[in-house]
Amino acid sequence: AGLYAHTDIEKEPMSAGRQMGGHFLTHSLNEDGSWKDLTRQKNSSADISPTAGQMPRLLGLAQASKLYRNVKGINTERFSVNGNEVAWGTIGNASTSEGIFFETFNAAGVMQVPMVISVWDDGYGISVPARYQTTKENISEILKGFQRDETHNGYEIFVVRGWDYPTLVETYEKAGKIARESHVPVLIHVTELTQPQGHSTSGSHERYKSEERLEWERLHDCNLKMRQWIISNGIAGEEELAGIEKHIKKQVREGKKEAWTAYLAPIKADKNTVVNTLNALAGV
Incomplete structure (x- = not known):
């Protein structure tokens, strides 16, 4: 979500699309606008x-x-x-x-x-x-x-x-x-x-x-x-590390696929809504 400026805070909880990739930040305010206890968290100012x-x-x-x-x-x-x-x-x-x-x-x-x-x-x-x-x-x-x-x-x-x-x-x-x-x-x-x-x-x-x-x-x-x-x-040994590397590569591939599917889902839903509406207007 961070790659295409997703404004949904649940999908992109770091900044809701306000930051470029790699410009990591943490939140200093609560949802009601009050200050968080910054002494009890790691704090990152956006790059x-x-x-x-x-x-x-x-x-x-x-x-x-x-x-x-x-x-x-x-x-x-x-x-x-x-x-x-x-x-x-x-x-x-x-x-x-x-x-x-x-x-x-x-x-x-x-x-x-x-x-x-x-x-x-x-x-x-x-x-x-x-x-x-x-x-x-x-x-x-x-x-x-x-x-x-x-x-x-x-x-x-x-x-x-x-x-x-x-x-x-x-x-x-x-x-x-x-x-x-x-x-x-x-x-x-x-x-x-x-x-x-x-x-x-x-x-x-x-x-x-x-x-x-x-x-x-x-x-x-x-x-x-x-x-x-x-x-x-x-x-750790060679065999154990090789197993970890294989597992991580699998996780990354699956994560990539899931992220792309999640990105396309609302687009497809909106597309279907528009198509159905146009078909209804056209009497199809």
């Missing part, structure tokens, strides 16, 4: 399509936690637990070339707010390699000056490979703790990611990537690496 446009909102959400912790007399009920909330935001490596990213990044360092920015870095901006849009082809390298030290506030900066699951977990635990407890902004530069299907059906990445790069992406696919990690740590 927006303009590149880097989400950055100022991320800063504002992080600033809210700082205000709730430091300004006395604010009603925190249903909104904050002593300013312990962290604003987590994501951006692609190419979008970090936008001016609004740098403005937000600098402002968060000045304000010292609990904000964690993840930069997903697959080395490309759609089909454009990083060497044409990022100095040194490395956003965390050129932001090193923001790293805090013993005498100056700033950021905590981490660099981690996107296919290294254990290190990712460790890094995000550290980042969350620093931001939540100390109200220090954090940058997590997630490198060595892949672009498994290109940007769109008309922009296949086979058109602009070398055979060597495509082979590297095949070997470093996050799902493949996760599968290898599961097996090597004895969490």
Whole structure:
């Protein structure tokens, strides 16, 4: 339902057709217009399509936690637990070339707010390699000056490979703790990611990537690496994983068929109603 802007809240409960696919959000209000208890739920502010446009909102959400912790007399009920909330935001490596990213990044360092920015870095901006849009082809390298030290506030900066699951977990635990407890902004530069299907059906990445790069992406696919990690740590075996994968593929195919059938049903019903009405008028 999210693909064709279905306005039925029961069919598309996230936004009733108001959001594009992948622009996930949660509801902050009850049906009667009153506030939900935001401290008892995970909260997601909807993404927006303009590149880097989400950055100022991320800063504002992080600033809210700082205000709730430091300004006395604010009603925190249903909104904050002593300013312990962290604003987590994501951006692609190419979008970090936008001016609004740098403005937000600098402002968060000045304000010292609990904000964690993840930069997903697959080395490309759609089909454009990083060497044409990022100095040194490395956003965390050129932001090193923001790293805090013993005498100056700033950021905590981490660099981690996107296919290294254990290190990712460790890094995000550290980042969350620093931001939540100390109200220090954090940058997590997630490198060595892949672009498994290109940007769109008309922009296949086979058109602009070398055979060597495509082979590297095949070997470093996050799902493949996760599968290898599961097996090597004895969490599950090859046979069990193969069975799970087969079951999931079956579920996806069935879900696709059910979704398409549900989409067509009201259209067919309306069509039959119109045809029957016209036939009645025509005396057929």
